[in-house]
Amino acid sequence: MLIGIIGKTNVGKSTFFKALTLANVEIANRPFTTIKPNHGIGYIKIKCVCTDFNVKCNPKNSFCREGIRFVPVELLDVAGLVPGAHEGKGLGNKFLDDLRQADCFIHVLDISGTTNETGEATKGYDPINDIKFLENEIDFWFFDIVKRNWDKVVRLTQVTHKEFERELAQQLSGLGIKSDDVLLAMRNAEIEGKMKIGDEELFKFSSMLRKISKPMIIAANKIDLPGAKENFERIKNEFPIYKIVPCCAEAELALREADKKGIIKYIPGESDFEILKEEMSREQAAALEFIREKILNVYNSTGIQECLNSAVFELLHSLVVFPVEDENKLSDRTGRVLPDAYLMSKNSTALDLAFKIHTDIGKNFVAAIDCRTKRKIGKEYLLKNRDVLKIFTK
Ligand SMILES: Nc1nc2c(ncn2[C@@H]2O[C@H](COP(=O)(O)OP(=O)(O)OP(=O)(O)O)[C@@H](O)[C@H]2O)c(=O)[nH]1
Ligand SMILES: [Mg+2]
Incomplete structure (x- = not known):
């Protein structure tokens, strides 16, 4: 699973990415600091199943802090956009191609209105403009890709007489698009069954397709600055x-x-922190106190982890599953308790989990056991969030 971090330039995308990954990336108060994309691993947060079973876990692919499991997810922080990017303004929109495989986007917005449309310092800028222009720019990016493929598929299906929607979805699979997405977008754009359409209709269709295949959540960043709260409301x-x-x-x-x-x-x-070392600089103590008073006490968290969790669970309806090899000890072969926590897409089955663990386990799947109920389940079983499963193979 890949989550794309997008937005205007100089709004805090790389800061957001760094907070989630602690990777060493460049952050600066000027436009176009990021040029090459930053790829890293962030962690979504869920209640670990170790607390339900009253065992001490020993995670391998994830980590657990006080009964809270952090499960890895890939993140990509890209260069910033400006209005007219599709016509080459700023760094253009070509770099968005790195986000073809993204499952969803987090749009980082400067909610304080202290950066103008090109990322320069200003006052009183309306962040609504950024929501609108960003949607427009990513629609243009989609439109270019869809248009190229649409014409190709029209020519192809005239010769092969294959189903148009299925062929188009095939061509757009690099964008993570499926046949059902194409059908739904055609219906929403009112072009069902049509192949000869103008650019205006094609743009509408591309925009629908973008909304279906790349759902988006907005991170209203820089909420600490004056005026931000009013803009947010x-x-x-x-x-x-x-x-x-x-x-x-x-x-x-x-x-x-x-x-x-x-x-x-x-x-x-979390909504608070605990000071462990009293000896710190006055600036640091003041900064921590500011965060506690002006952010945590007002908003209940900094919002960053919530964005990531919402993207994964609310936009994508994904789930986390814990596979084990020993259904009694809840461990792997080496005795590690609850070693892995896998992020699975919605509607995944027990067989999908088996293939995720290893192709051989998928191919030789016989049955699985739900470690909570000890009941046997088959390959069609739909996974539930926080399931703990053992898979039997031939
Ligand atoms: N006040 C405040 N400043 C922030 C916040 N997040 C980031 N910044 C500042 O915003 C400026 C830009 O941050 P970056 O993370 O480099 O922004 P970006 O969106 O990646 O910018 P580009 O890569 O240039 O498009 C830096 O000076 C950050 O310190 C925040 O929550 N509050
Ligand atoms: Mg950046």
């Missing part, structure tokens, strides 16, 4: 179609770094 009401989360990427980054250094104890996404 206003925009939240104007865009009920989006989940909009108040965020302070800078605060999340400071908290995670201080936690890593042992200065504080902070579990990502």
Whole structure:
């Protein structure tokens, strides 16, 4: 699973990415700091099943802190967009091609209105403009790809008489698009069964397809700055179609770094932290107090972990499953208890899980056991969030 971090330039995308990955990436208060994409691993947060079974887990592909399991997910932070990117403005929109395989987007927005449309410092800019232009730019990116493939598929199906929608989906599979998505977008754009259409209809279709295949959540970043709260309240009401989360990427980054250094104890996404080392600089103490008072006490969290969790669970309806090899000890072959936690897409089955573990396990699947109920389940079983399963093979 891949989550794309997109937005205007200089809004805090790389800060958001760094807070989630603690990767060493460049952050600066100027437009176009990021040119090459930053690829890294972030972690979604769920209640670990170790607490349900009252066992001590020993994770391998993930980690557990005080009964909270952090499960890896891939993230990509790309260069910033500006209006007119599809015509080559700023760094253009070609770099969006790196996001073809993204399952969804987190749109980082500067909710404080202190960066203008090209990412320069300003005051009183309306972030609504950014929601609109960003949608438009990613629609143009989709439109270009769809248009190229549409014409190709029209020619192809005239010769082969194959089903148009299926062929188009095939050509667009690189964008993570399926036949059902194409059908739904055609219906929504009112072009069902039509192959000869103008650019205007094609743009509408591309936009529908983009909305279906790349759902988006908005991270209302820089919520710590003056005016941000008012903008957030206003925009939240104007865009009920989006989940909009108040965020302070800078605060999340400071908290995670201080936690890593042992200065504080902070579990990502929590509403407070504990000071472990009293001896710190006055600036650092003041910064931590500011975060507690102005962010955590007001918004209940910095919003960064919530964005990632919402993207995975609310936009994509994904689930986390714990495969084990010993259904009694809940361990792998070496005795490691609850070693892995896998992120699975919605509607995944027990057989999908088997293939995810290993192709051979998938091919030789016989049955599985639900370790909570000890009941036998078949390959068609639909996985549930926080299932613990043992798979039997031939
Ligand atoms: N006040 C405040 N500043 C922030 C926050 N998040 C990021 N910034 C600042 O915003 C500026 C831009 O941050 P980046 O993370 O480099 O932004 P970006 O969107 O990746 O920018 P480009 O790669 O240039 O498009 C930096 O000065 C950050 O310190 C925040 O939550 N609050
Ligand atoms: Mg950046």
